Amino acid sequence: MKILTAAQTREADAYTIAHEPISSIDLMERAAGALVQWIEKEYGPEQPWYIFCGPGNNGGDGLAVARLLFQRAYDVQVVLVTEGQNHSPDFQQNLNRLPTEIPVTRTASPDDLPSLLSYAMVLDGLFGSGLSRPLVGLHAQAVQHINNSAATVIAIDLPSGLFADAPTPTDSAVVEADVTLSFERPKLAFLLPESGSFVGKWHVLPIGLHPDFLNKADSPYSLLTPERLKEVLKPRLKFTHKGTYGNALLVGGSYGKIGAITLAAKAALRAGVGLLTVQTPMVGYSILQVAVPEAMALSDAHEQHITAFPEEVNQYQCIGIGPGLGQAADTALALEKLFRQALPPLVLDADALNLLALDRQLLRNLPANSILTPHPKEFERLASPAKHDYHRLQLLKDFCQEHECYVVLKGYHTCIGTPTGECYFNTTGNPGMATGGTGDTLTGILAGLRAQGFSPLDTCLVGVYLHGLAGDLAAEQEGEYALIASDVTQYLGKAFQQLLQ
Numbered sequence: 001m002k003i004l005t006a007a008q009t010r011e012a013d014a015y016t017i018a019h020e021p022i023s024s025i026d027l028m029e030r031a032a033g034a035l036v037q038w039i040e041k042e043y044g045p046e047q048p049w050y051i052f053c054g055p056g057n058n059g060g061d062g063l064a065v066a067r068l069l070f071q072r073a074y075d076v077q078v079v080l081v082t083e084g085q086n087h088s089p090d091f092q093q094n095l096n097r098l099p100t101e102i103p104v105t106r107t108a109s110p111d112d113l114p115s116l117l118s119y120a121m122v123l124d125g126l127f128g129s130g131l132s133r134p135l136v137g138l139h140a141q142a143v144q145h146i147n148n149s150a151a152t153v154i155a156i157d158l159p160s161g162l163f164a165d166a167p168t169p170t171d172s173a174v175v176e177a178d179v180t181l182s183f184e185r186p187k188l189a190f191l192l193p194e195s196g197s198f199v200g201k202w203h204v205l206p207i208g209l210h211p212d213f214l215n216k217a218d219s220p221y222s223l224l225t226p227e228r229l230k231e232v233l234k235p236r237l238k239f240t241h242k243g244t245y246g247n248a249l250l251v252g253g254s255y256g257k258i259g260a261i262t263l264a265a266k267a268a269l270r271a272g273v274g275l276l277t278v279q280t281p282m283v284g285y286s287i288l289q290v291a292v293p294e295a296m297a298l299s300d301a302h303e304q305h306i307t308a309f310p311e312e313v314n315q316y317q318c319i320g321i322g323p324g325l326g327q328a329a330d331t332a333l334a335l336e337k338l339f340r341q342a343l344p345p346l347v348l349d350a351d352a353l354n355l356l357a358l359d360r361q362l363l364r365n366l367p368a369n370s371i372l373t374p375h376p377k378e379f380e381r382l383a384s385p386a387k388h389d390y391h392r393l394q395l396l397k398d399f400c401q402e403h404e405c406y407v408v409l410k411g412y413h414t415c416i417g418t419p420t421g422e423c424y425f426n427t428t429g430n431p432g433m434a435t436g437g438t439g440d441t442l443t444g445i446l447a448g449l450r451a452q453g454f455s456p457l458d459t460c461l462v463g464v465y466l467h468g469l470a471g472d473l474a475a476e477q478e479g480e481y482a483l484i485a486s487d488v489t490q491y492l493g494k495a496f497q498q499l500l501q
């Protein structure tokens with residue numbers, strides 16, 4: 001699902017009005033209808049609803065919703081924060097249509113703002129995608145007033161004060177929503193950590209924007225949806241054997257960190273790889289044989305860390321390097337030597353990335369189409385420090401293009417960058433997965449899939465989605481607090497089943 005900018009959304013709006021065709025006021029009515037349908041499903045008419053409206057079409061949506069909820073016997077009142085501003089035509093028309101029984105507060109100063117009880121519902125229709133500058137004065141005070149209350153806040157389209165696709169200056173006033181109901185597509189701001197925290201749970205409400213426009217719209221940003229993955233992940237075929245599903249090599253572990261490579265190994269097997277070999281330093285050999293009997297073990301000559309990769313690397317269809325690897329000087333030398341050979345596809349994580357960051361020549365020799373799985377700090381060591389989330393996205397696109405690689409930038413909405421400059425945001429996963437070892441399981445999954453012959457892009461898309469989904473299924477049983485990396489691996493089978501259904 002392509003993510004559109006605020007400007008593209010306006011174009012989609014205009015295109016729909018011209019080509020469906022539909023009048024602008026009817027499109028607003030359709031949007032309001034979608035909001036009300038969602039609200040009716042989730043909330044009964046018991047609580048008082050305070051509908052905050054700004055001067056533009058976001059406020060117009062709020063007014064239309066006020067009328068529709070009133071018709072459904074909801075207890076609604078409207079709070080206008082439009083003093084001294086021109087109303088948009090559709091706002092004005094919906095104000096004219098507002099039943100006279102609905103109380104309307106026209107706010108001229110903060111004293112006019114109604115007190116909001118904890119059980120009240122706030123519908124935030126102050127500003128949407130037409131926000132042109134940070135909120136100040138009475139608008140900012142209205143936002144603070146909402147944020148200081150314990151009321152449940154539902155934002156129309158996006159939380160007021162938040163820019164849809166550009167950095168919102170820190171300490172500017174932004175509504176802290178519990179729920180955001182976004183028309184047709186999510187906004188880029190929802191998917192990034194600095195802005196996404198204002199959004200709460202978000203849902204996309206289709207409002208029938210013209211498919212011709214949506215299909216043609218050009219955007220580097222997409223949301224990962226299961227529909228796309230179902231085309232990639234097929235059931236296994238009759239008469240196949242372990243040779244059909246690839247031979248993966250995982251290299252990592254060091255004294256005290258054999259657990260990391262063990263976690264990766266288990267996940268690679270659960271991801272369906274045909275054969276798995278794991279190379280660890282000597283200290284890991286017995287541990288691995290006991291912990292993962294399905295894998296073959298290779299021992300490095302060194303007791304505590306990796307000093308050389310196997311000679312015959314081309315018998316493998318993918319090499320995953322990094323979990324627990326450490327940053328010893330002779331490990332770095334081994335990596336350098338490895339990169340001088342013709343190699344099967346690579347998945348690089350953790351200390352393999354840190355070694356790349358320390359040696360720019362090594363980074364320049366990175367084989368094309370490698371998959372890198374940094375968290376934001378590791379990524380910034382590889383690229384450069386980011387001033388804000390949007391800057392980090394730009395760095396991601398630049399880095400993937402420059403090094404012809406795929407970067408899985410891990411986070412709440414993990415973002416997969418590609419050599420062609422596209423970015424795919426994941427929607428599975430939960431804060432329970434913010435715990436040691438879940439990154440190692442991801443490396444294992446990716447190496448396992450890549451060895452089975454999935455393209456680097458499909459490997460990233462399927463692997464990242466499944467990893468998050470397994471975490472979600474695990475959290476349903478274990479809860480987010482108690483979730484550990486092994487649970488993710490344990491639920492990987494169920495995640496596959498869900499995706500294959």
Ligand SMILES: NC(=O)C1=CN([C@@H]2O[C@H](COP(=O)(O)OP(=O)(O)OC[C@H]3O[C@@H](n4cnc5c(N)ncnc54)[C@H](OP(=O)(O)O)[C@@H]3O)[C@@H](O)[C@H]2O)[C@@H](O)CC1
Pocket residue numbers: 009010012013027028031054055056057058059060061085086088126127128129130131132133134135136139156157158183184207209
């Ligand atoms: N496309 C769709 O899918 C559909 C979209 N729909 C809805 O339309 C919404 C977008 O509406 P919109 O363009 O009228 O913008 P909106 O956010 O209401 O505000 C604009 C007004 O605010 C003003 N203003 C801006 N910044 C300000 C500031 N800092 N402080 C003070 N004022 C400020 C600005 O004035 P100006 O910048 O000119 O001073 C202007 O008057 C969208 O989010 C969705 O809810 C649906 O109805 C139908 C389908």
Ligand SMILES: [K+]
Pocket residue numbers: 058124125126127128155156157158159160
């Ligand atoms: K809003």
